């Protein structure tokens with residue numbers, strides 16, 4: 001058994017709850033879907049009544065994951081324990097719990113606000129699913145094949161296929177263990193990360209056609225009209241920003257227009273820059289190498305503000321580096 005007191009605390013929370021609500025963040029990625037399903041299915045196997053909620057539903061690239069059809073967009077009271085997964089603050093969950101803070105918060109974002117009664121936040125973990133893969137056995141939960149498939153998907157997606165700068169041997173060992181439990185790595189990798197629809201490829205084309213390079217700052221925009229023009233059904237960027245992070249640059253910014261006059265901004269940086277600080281300035285959060293924010297307001301105004309702040313951030317970090325070097 002583990003010596004970490006929080007593991008005992010979490011096992012106790014589970015023991016004392018019959019009805020458990022699990023929620024993750026808006027515009028869910030593979031780590032969000034994988035964490036809700038992985039922990040949700042395990043708690044159900046342990047005899048709990050489980051509700052799994054994603055306010056924006058499950059994106060089509062994760063429709064192959066076991067149990068995904070049971071995920072609802074709205075929570076139904078009552079529940080004895082509510083759990084937030086992979087979300088650094090309460091608004092990020094789409095207020096799925098109402099305004100009450102949840103009982104438990106499990107996350108790996110360095111910007112997490114520790115907003116729950118019990119908080120398990122490990123910024124050294126590559127994915128929330130990696131935290132779960134490591135600790136679920138300590139909480140008395142078994143990782144069956146379907147659960148291993150969900151958790152491995154979260155690790156694959158958040159590490160963009162084991163290649164982000166925060167990768168550790170620990171995550172590779174966890175992935176190996178999940179494979180030993182029956183998860184098919186090449187298949188989950190292909191379905192979750194590589195495979196894209198024709199519409200998604202054309203949607204990329206809209207963003208790629210406008211790509212700008214300002215001395216190492218790479219930026220582009222996706223508009224609502226682009227989605228309509230190419231028939232793309234998602235409300236995300238179809239992973240364009242991750243693709244752009246492979247293009248030579250110091251920093252990548254993608255502005256993605258959303259309904260209800262908001263703009264979803266994503267930053268990607270090469271090692272040595274911490275864009276989570278930039279995202280925090282705009283009310284968002286994330287990791288040093290990958291961060292984002294949802295910013296309300298007119299598109300052009302936000303574009304001007306975000307680009308100005310990002311240019312200033314990059315200039316300041318270059319000056320610092322010049323001094324240090």
Ligand SMILES: [Mn+2]
Pocket residue numbers: 031032086108126127128158
């Ligand atoms: Mn994550």
